[in-house]
Amino acid sequence: MQNESTVDPKIIEEILKFSRNVIEAPKFVSAPDEINLEVTPHKVVQQIDKTRLLHYKPITSTKHKTPLLISYALINRYHILDIHPEKSWVRNLLEQGFEVYMLDWGTPTSMDKYLDFDDYVNGYLESAVEYIKNQSSTEQISLQGYCTGATIATAYTALHPENVKNYIATAPVIDGWKDTTVISNLAKHMDADKMVETIGNMPPEFMYYCFSVLKPFEQGIEKYVKFFKNIDDKKYVDNFLRVEKWLGDTPPIPGELFKQWIKDIYQENLLIQNKMHVGDELIDLKKIDMPMFTQIAVGDHLVSPECSMPLHYAVGSEDKTLKIYPTGHVGMIASSLSQKKVLPEMGKWLAERS
Amino acid sequence: MSSKPQALTSIGPMRAFAANSKKIAVELIEINENLLGFNQYITEYYKQLSETWGVAQKKVNQKAPKIPQDVEQIEAVKRIWIDIFDNDFTELFDSKKFGENYGNLVSKELELTKHWNNITNVILQSVNLPSKEEVDEVYKEIHSLKKRVSKLELELKKEKRKNAK
Numbered sequence: 001m002q003n004e005s006t007v008d009p010k011i012i013e014e015i016l017k018f019s020r021n022v023i024e025a026p027k028f029v030s031a032p033d034e035i036n037l038e039v040t041p042h043k044v045v046q047q048i049d050k051t052r053l054l055h056y057k058p059i060t061s062t063k064h065k066t067p068l069l070i071s072y073a074l075i076n077r078y079h080i081l082d083i084h085p086e087k088s089w090v091r092n093l094l095e096q097g098f099e100v101y102m103l104d105w106g107t108p109t110s111m112d113k114y115l116d117f118d119d120y121v122n123g124y125l126e127s128a129v130e131y132i133k134n135q136s137s138t139e140q141i142s143l144q145g146y147c148t149g150a151t152i153a154t155a156y157t158a159l160h161p162e163n164v165k166n167y168i169a170t171a172p173v174i175d176g177w178k179d180t181t182v183i184s185n186l187a188k189h190m191d192a193d194k195m196v197e198t199i200g201n202m203p204p205e206f207m208y209y210c211f212s213v214l215k216p217f218e219q220g221i222e223k224y225v226k227f228f229k230n231i232d233d234k235k236y237v238d239n240f241l242r243v244e245k246w247l248g249d250t251p252p253i254p255g256e257l258f259k260q261w262i263k264d265i266y267q268e269n270l271l272i273q274n275k276m277h278v279g280d281e282l283i284d285l286k287k288i289d290m291p292m293f294t295q296i297a298v299g300d301h302l303v304s305p306e307c308s309m310p311l312h313y314a315v316g317s318e319d320k321t322l323k324i325y326p327t328g329h330v331g332m333i334a335s336s337l338s339q340k341k342v343l344p345e346m347g348k349w350l351a352e353r354s
Numbered sequence: 355m356s357s358k359p360q361a362l363t364s365i366g367p368m369r370a371f372a373a374n375s376k377k378i379a380v381e382l383i384e385i386n387e388n389l390l391g392f393n394q395y396i397t398e399y400y401k402q403l404s405e406t407w408g409v410a411q412k413k414v415n416q417k418a419p420k421i422p423q424d425v426e427q428i429e430a431v432k433r434i435w436i437d438i439f440d441n442d443f444t445e446l447f448d449s450k451k452f453g454e455n456y457g458n459l460v461s462k463e464l465e466l467t468k469h470w471n472n473i474t475n476v477i478l479q480s481v482n483l484p485s486k487e488e489v490d491e492v493y494k495e496i497h498s499l500k501k502r503v504s505k506l507e508l509e510l511k512k513e514k515r516k517n518a519k
Binding site: 008010011014048049110111112113114115118119122123126127130133134180181182185186188189190191194195198199213215216217218221222225 | 422423424425428432435436439440443444447448449450452453454456457460461464465467468471490493494496497498500501504505508511512515
C-alpha cells in the first residue's frame with residue numbers, strides 16, 4: 001500500500017464542478033435570437049442600397065455643436081460599438097453630450113459584387129455626411145473610423161477635407177507592408193483577382209477561417225473553458241454571449257472592394273505612399289489637415305500598431321494626437337478600459353474642438 | 355464527340371447535346387488535373403500543421419512536470435500548453451512557407467470552383483437560362499447605372515443646399 005498514488009481531492013472537485021457546469025450550461029445560456037445587440041435607441045434616418053445611417057437618440061442635452069459620424073469596419077457589424085449598456089461606445093459618447101450617427105454598411109448580396117472603394121467613399125460615406133450637414137445645419141462634421149472603416153474614412157477625409165472638422169482614426173488599416181499580423185501574411189499571398197472572378201463577394205466563411213488562425217488555442221479552447229467555469233456568473237455569461245453573437249455574424253465583402261483592398265493596401269501598399277486611387281482621384285494623406293486623433297492598441301493582433309501608426313506621421317495636420325492603449329483590437333472599443341480611459345480621453349479631445 | 359460520324363447522327367438539338375457533353379468532359383478532365391495540384395498543397399498544409407503540433411508538444415513536455423499534482427499545477431500546465439501552441443502556430447501562420455502554400459491551396463480550390471461553374475454554365479445554357487457571365491454583365495450594368503444616379507442625386511442635393519443659403 002506504500003506505492004499507492006494520491007490525487008489531490010481538489011482536482012476531482014474541479015473536474016466534477018466543470019462537468020456540472022457543462023451539463024447545466026443550456027439552462028443559463030440564451031439562444032442567439034434572444035440576445036439583442038442593439039442596445040441604445042436609434043432611428044434609421046437614411047437608407048441607400050443596403051447601407052443605413054443610424055441616428056442615436058440623445059441621452060443628455062447635446063453640448064457640442066459638431067455631430068460625430070462613425071464609419072464602422074467592413075468585417076462583423078457595428079453592434080460591437082453598442083454591445084452592452086455598460087460597455088457601449090455610442091452610449092458613452094451620448095452621455096458626454098455628442099450627437100452620434102453610425103453608418104451600417106449592411107449585407108451585400110451577389111448583386112453588389114461590383115461595389116468598390118469609390119462607392120463606399122464617394123457614395124455611401126459622402127451621402128451620409130451630406131445628410132448630417134443638412135440636418136444639423138453645419139458645414140462640417142467630426143468623423144471617426146474604426147479598423148477597415150478607418151481606411152474608408154481616411155480616404156474620404158483626404159478627398160473631402162472641407163467636410164471634416166475633426167478626424168479620429170481608431171486602429172486604422174493603413175500600412176499593409178508594416179502589418180505584422182497573420183491576416184496580412186495571408187493577404188499578401190492571395191490571388192485576389194482569381195478569387196473575385198470566381199466567387200464574387202468575399203464570403204463570411206473565409207473571414208471565419210482568417211479569425212481561426214488568430215491565437216487559435218487561446219481563442220478556440222481557453223476562452224470556452226473560462227466560459228464554462230464562469231457559467232454561474234450572469235454578467236460574465238451575458239457579455240460572453242453578446243460578443244460571441246457579434247463574432248459569428250460577419251457580412252460578405254463586395255468583390256471589387258475586397259480586390260482593391262488586398263492589392264492596394266496589403267500587396268502594393270499604395271495608401272501610405274500617396275499612390276492609391278479612389279474612383280479617378282488620387283489620395284494624398286497630406287490633405288488631411290484638420291485636427292486628428294489616432295487611437296492604437298498595443299496588443300492588437302488584427303491590425304498591428306505598426307500598420308496603424310504611420311497615418312499619424314503621414315497626414316498634414318498640425319494639431320494631431322497619438323494615443324496608445326495597453327489592450328487589444330476589441331478591448332479598445334468595448335471594455336471597461338475603453339469606458340474608463342479611451343472614451344474620456346477621446347471625448348475631452350473632441351469636446352475642445354467641437 | 356463532335357467528330358463527323360457523330361455529328362451526322364446528332365441532328366438538331368442533339369447536336370448541341372453532343373457539343374455540351376464534350377465541354378463537360380473537358381472540364382471533368384481538367385478538374386482531375388487540378389485535383390492533383392490541390393492534393394499536393396493540402397497535404398503540405400496538414401504536414402505543416404502536424405509538424406508544428408509535434409514541435410510544440412515536445413516543448414510543452416520539456417517545460418511542464420509529468421503529472422500535475424494539484425489544481426494550481428494543472429492550471430500552470432494548461433497555461434504553458436496554450437502559450438507554446440499559440441506562439442508556435444502564430445509563427446507558422448506568419449511564415450512565408452505557410453502563406454505561399456495556403457495561397458496556392460486557395461488558388462487551386464478556386465480553379466476547381468471555376469470548372470464547376472463552367473459545367474453549370476453549360477447546363478444553364480442548354481436549358482436557355484443565362485450563364486454566370488451574362489448575369490454578371492447585368493449586375494455590372496445595374497451597378498454602373500445606380501452609381502450614376504446616386505452621383506446625380508448627391509450633386510442635386512448639394513446644389514439645392516447651396517441655393518437655399
